[in-house]
Amino acid sequence: MLPSSVCAITQSESYCNFAELSLMDFLKSAVASAISKGPPFPYTFGDRVDVDQSIWTLYNGTKREDGSNCSIFSFDITANKSRLPLARNALKKLRTLRHPGVIKVLDTVETETYIYIATERVIPLKWHIKRKSMSPETLKWGLFSVAQTIKFINDDAASIHGTLRVASLYTSESGEWRVGGFEVLSNVKDDEAIIYNYGSLVPDAARYTPPELAKSGWDSIKRGPISAVDSYNFGTLIFEVFNGDFSGGDQAGQTKNIPPSMHSSYRRLVNSNPKSRVSVGHFLDQGRRSGGFFDTPLIKLTESVDNLGMKSEEEREEFLNDLDNLSDDFPEDYFRMKVLPELLKSVEFGGGGPKVLSVVMKISVKLTDEDFEARVTPVIVRLFASPDRAIRVALLDNLPLMIDRLSQKVVNDRIFPNMVTGFVDVAPVVREQTVKAVLTIITKLSDRTINGELLKYLAKTANDEQPGIRTNTTICLGKISKNLGVGTRSKVLIAAFTRSIRDPFVHARNAGLMALAVTCDTFSEEDCANRILPALCLCLLDKEKLIRDQANKAIDVYLQRVRKYAAEMPDSVLPPPSSIDNSTNAPRMSTPQPSASEGASWAGWAISSFTNKVSAAAGEIQPTSTPDPRASSAPQTPRPAPTTASASSLHRQVVSPPAASARTSTSSASADYFAPIDTPGEDDGDAWGDMDGDSFFDAPTETPKVSTTLKSAANPFEDNGEPDFAGWLAAQAQKKPGAKPLPKGLGKPANGAARPAPGRVSTTGSIGTSVKKAAAPVVKKPVVSKKIDTAPKADDGDDGWGDGW
Template identity: 70%
Template structure:
């Protein structure tokens, strides 16, 4: 092969200029020509080169020269297109369009029945032209003389013995037998009487017989000899009668190729196929009327995927694109364009389709816009990201505000298709603004589709704005009067659960979703239950991973409790107290009393005195257990009975639960008049409300003397009760037995643990009403997406 290429290059260097380069050799049937793939040096375009070696085939030189002459003079779409020819004493070169021998397709069986019929139709038209219009005979019609172009069209060659009937000294009469394998394809009359018999029979007889053999070869493969003539194996049944008439042994009764063509083209004939109709009508598509265009497109829709791809890409597609852009082809033509474009390579798509698509998005025709949006999923993978983001999206965005609801809806749906081709800046700025508009659209279907769209593109949004935008959009849609909008919002919230923090779920999403548990529509209620279940599982999982408390642990005891500790204690119900709310209340109350610090002031002796040794009080644990059997009546007695004085200093716990219970029991029964000390219940509610409304600032801590309570007495509960009762009832006296035994100037402390001496150096600050600012925080540098929804 390398030697042959070098020989060819050497021959070219010594002859006239030939502006084509030789490539690989193409295997063909036995022929006087050697076929090469080639390229044009000027632009690198593809071509084929037929080479004839003069010294090696000198006897067949007249055949080569006749072929070159006929190729250059015979012009027809079905004839091989010649680009250039060169002839010297050593070689003959013929540069043509890029060709592939038909024999390759036949051996691979790569052609469908429709494609074969279409190819035979094209060759039959060319032979008819040669016989009728050119008054000539091809003389060597067979599979080896047929090639396919880059567009998939069948082209006729093999013009070595093509002769005019007007020429008595035609090549076919003298050199017909020199054509390779001529004997195998020779009709019976020539095999019997020689090539001169052609003059005695109809001029179409030889080509008709050879065309019948070509028909057999295309459907069955190789033609081995005259024994196979007349066999109908592999030939479609509707073509068999025409085939038999072509190979009739009597040349005078033999049907011509033109007659075969006319029979096949009749309505319902074997050549009346959509593909053949398409090839005949595509060239004049732009000039067709509306009805003719509709009929043409309906035939085009019937085409299946087994038709020649090359023909659609090279011939049909350019014509359809012209019709869409300039000829008013409309959406139907564009749909066919997309069907064909799927078979294009990425390079061909960029070169032929992408520029037209970009220009069509600028068209004001709404039908074209809808067609483009519908076909975006087909072509989006072929469109470069820069083209989509910079050229297509800016034109597409006008659809969000179009007056036609269909355009707005299709534009929202198209967002899902192009989202992967948009930059983060476009998504998080302009696109979200456009979706905010459609989320408030007057059409409920568009609002619903916007919610669905947001749910599907959630993970394409910026992390800094994602949760804010989605929560604002979805919770707003939860209040939509359109039932499917609410349902879509619930589904979107469920699908995007991983986009929200646990705090957002508990504080914003669940409160918005829960009202829909009682929605009027069962569809919404069912979905709301599913959504709530999903979010509760997520919240519970997060809660299970949280610590039990964030409060600092208490300081360990060092033998005795620090009386100066100011850390408040909260009563915690013990397991044995869980079944009784009174046990929890008593535990809380006693714990509060046990936290009072300082010495108890002495009071007048009482009959009910509880005295404990100092050692017992000092060594008792901080949190003394409270007896679970303490009743509410005992708590009431404790509250209204004056505590007995004691000379012992108190620790953090005043007494054990059992001693406290015994003390409550010893207090005795209380009369009806004793309830008047609490005041009227309604008055108490008003006071509570006033206290909440007029919450004072915390007063300055009073300076406590080293000996807070005089005479080592207990806290003056009676004085505190008297002061509280005085506030409620004015001058109403306290019940019997609750008179204040201490001085009139004593002030109760915060826990009601008696009166303390307050240093004059630290007067109490005046009560000032605390104002709670309920105004929402400013968004600061926030993008404000929540307000936009």
């Protein structure tokens, strides 16, 4: 057994060894982590992109600093050491060669194990070619861009690309074609250029090698023109983009699917004799001639879009005409990334005008919701605040194209407050387009905005001086009726539509009738019967047949609804007969009993109703011993003579409804259509001549106090029970001292004219000239008058909104 001191030393040594091993493991893991991460590279690798016929592995990436998109070309040195010179040459040339048609390099890094090249986000062109997703015009545009880049490499850089094919081309986020594949790009002045020794190491080089190189080797490039190799490869590229693939030299010169305008120049590119081949630069010049294969609207647009704001009015007009000539298969990405920003700047700052805005809307249809919100929405909001009327009309015309992309908050809080200025603009076209635009934005507005500010402005346009604007306002209200608040819907629509059907413009009346017909379900049955149907009846005798026909259709709709509702109502609201006193079962005086013939009794009902109203106004009828109603013609007790009543006041009692409750709905319903009249004085005889007017149905504003007794003739019901009302008036006028003459039509015939026979009407044509035979005096009996409140009921439901209509 070891001493305790020895054990302590052993434990201490073991602890030190364990700590040393732990430190070594930590350092190893840190070194391994550092090796795996490599040198500082501020980009994050994303998904791998499949690339054929390339020494590079392509990844989608993002920049850590701002999260922007990029692409990362990766080369594994350990796995492809034999092709390392090709990778290093591509890295060098991409760093030094700068041209818009070349892939833009962001950053590079090289270690002993790998090479990374971070570039703008690109997509292999082969993807589009295989899917045939590009139109012939877009393919021409891409070839035009590549030809410009190759011309720069051959002429300005004095270099040879050497591997021009679909696999070495890419498309950027804007849809533009980018040239890559710089593995053997070489300057011809360099005797040790890589293309001479490593050209055959490029993947699938044999398929695209020109015939003279296939026979004599890559060193024979020195004996030919500098552009010969790239000219041949550009010719094979033309065949490949239009046909999808190029299998070998046997297809060089074939014109399948190639546009006919290119055939001649294309054949000269792939000539078997390198000295007879046309250069890419010369091919480009031939295509750009007037009427050439590169003289297309798309190519013209791409050449001039960068300086659109600097163009003159004529040049801008030509540019926009080229845009209009483009079909819907234009390269969407290019228009989104390049053309659209320039157009937006031109509209907002460069005076592009409505035509440019229309093109912007055409392009924006292709955008995603995120792109539209980021690029277009801010400009649209600012343009609505512009005082330019042409821009405002163009915005309103294009609202249907953009409304689904605009959020409710943007429309309600930012666009609508600027849009409402159009309702009161001095230009009629702006007012009219603003009214029409309401239908487009109504779903994006809050209930408070709709029932408040919007209705306030529509009330103004409903009374606009332009009949077309009034008509469109009526149509607009009819279509947005479901969006209005329940509390204001009925009041607003009835006020607007009933006013519209009285509009002097025929189409405004027609719009009002049609709007009422389609919004029938919006109103209550009481409003249908009391307010709408009376207004519709005015149109039944309209001077225009169009209005008469439409009025009949609208009335049929409302009658059908009212009848359906009435059929569900109870037969009576009176208490059951058993609860009524038996004494009330006796027939009333002067009230005929139902007759078997309805056509023969309708006049009797009218006379009896009139008599009952007079009796109710004068007092109760005393029962007689004879149950027969016709016995009322017997002599009666004399009554005191009238003291304060006049013909005018009596007439108002006679024609006024028996009670205010029965008149309330009628007076309130007619208040919107007929103007109230003043109450005539007691001795104002002219009031009788106003009975044939619409104001006849309005109640007087005050109730005359009547305290009178009626004096009847000896036989007031001599003519088959009919009252001698005219005779009674004549007798009262003669007995009253200093009485004024009776109103016209109620006095006795002049010049001793003979009275008409009983029951017959005088030929003078005046109402009430039928005079009864002289009757014996009857006993007069005092009758207590009944005070009637004829003041119209106030419409508590109108809070003043309808005054605007």
